[in-house]
Amino acid sequence: MGDVAMLPHALRALSAAYPDLKITVATQAMFRPFFRGLDVEFLEVRTKDEHHSLCGMWRLAREARLRGVDAVADVHNVLRSKAFRLAMSLHGIRTATICKGRREKRRALGSGGAFVPLKHSVVRYCDVIRRLGFQFEDPQPAEKPAYENPMGEKSGRWIGYAPFSAHAGKTYPEAQSRALVALLAARYDRVFIHGGGGAEQAFAEEMERAYPNVTATFGKLRFAGEMELIAHQDCLISMDSMAMHMASLVATPVVSVWGATHPKLGFLGWGSSFDRALQVEMECRPCSVFGAKPCQYGDYRCLKAVTPEMIVEKIDQILTQNA
Numbered sequence: 001m002g003d004v005a006m007l008p009h010a011l012r013a014l015s016a017a018y019p020d021l022k023i024t025v026a027t028q029a030m031f032r033p034f035f036r037g038l039d040v041e042f043l044e045v046r047t048k049d050e051h052h053s054l055c056g057m058w059r060l061a062r063e064a065r066l067r068g069v070d071a072v073a074d075v076h077n078v079l080r081s082k083a084f085r086l087a088m089s090l091h092g093i094r095t096a097t098i099c100k101g102r103r104e105k106r107r108a109l110g111s112g113g114a115f116v117p118l119k120h121s122v123v124r125y126c127d128v129i130r131r132l133g134f135q136f137e138d139p140q141p142a143e144k145p146a147y148e149n150p151m152g153e154k155s156g157r158w159i160g161y162a163p164f165s166a167h168a169g170k171t172y173p174e175a176q177s178r179a180l181v182a183l184l185a186a187r188y189d190r191v192f193i194h195g196g197g198g199a200e201q202a203f204a205e206e207m208e209r210a211y212p213n214v215t216a217t218f219g220k221l222r223f224a225g226e227m228e229l230i231a232h233q234d235c236l237i238s239m240d241s242m243a244m245h246m247a248s249l250v251a252t253p254v255v256s257v258w259g260a261t262h263p264k265l266g267f268l269g270w271g272s273s274f275d276r277a278l279q280v281e282m283e284c285r286p287c288s289v290f291g292a293k294p295c296q297y298g299d300y301r302c303l304k305a306v307t308p309e310m311i312v313e314k315i316d317q318i319l320t321q322n323a
Helices: 002-017 029-035 054-066 079-089 102-108 121-130 174-187 199-210 223-231 242-249 308-322
Strands: 024-027 041-044 071-074 094-097 158-162 190-193 214-216 235-239 254-257
Touching (some): 002 024, 002 242, 071 079, 158 242, 174 199, 174 214, 199 214, 223 242, 242 254, 254 308
16 A cells, blocks of 8 residues: 555656646545546546456556557556566556665665665656656655645644554554653644554554544544545654555655665655654664564664654654744
8 A cells, every 4th residue: 555655656656747647546445535636537447356367457558559558557567567567568458667676675674774775666656657658756745635624623732642553563562652642642733643443543542542542543533534534634653555655645744654665765755854753773684675574682772772752753853944
């Protein structure tokens, strides 16, 4: 999901350079809010239904050709997109695919952070499109959109908090997360906890019951509503996760927390700066490109080293700068 959330930045730069170009985004319907404000069409990909198999990708390619698509930029380069790309190229459609830099990312593992920042994913997306013959500059950071506030009139300072991820190496430890929520609730006017269902929902609702100015967003807002809410927040605390990229789309400052992964691998929120990425360099970091590898020590010391106090201090710096 985070990969999809970075794509609108590249398309924004492409559209600015070629305003008459017809752009069709092949993606799942749930991701449409990412592209809000862009003049694009959608080719819905239903991976749980008719597009589940490789044959389904051929059917999707046929639909794309019927729409008049005459060039394909594959920014995903996985099995399904390869099948789609092949089906298009066999009919004479120009295609280009992303170079993810897998080898250089693997070489960075276990380096202790002592490596030159790698090319950002957004720039890699732009490069795919450029290989189709389009020339344009890298995108500027997004501007603040004029979204309505789904939580009503705003008063005081609003902070978002997204402590979760699909992997333990990118999820803030629960004990520290509880301590952080206590600090946030005491310091700021409203705190919104972003997350999914299950255990994430249970934690967020427990915090909501404990602190009157804390709100668990799951079940209260749809996907588009979460983006609208983030647009009205003064700062968002996020792991290396989709929430960080959602904030970049709506120009909300982010304090990102990094453990198993590393911001120099090219996944930092577009428009954010390294000084807002909180991490403690260790010889074992980064241990994983995407955070899926279990901690070799079993304690995720890299995440525990980023304390709640460090996070609050960084938020205060941002709020002071933006005052």
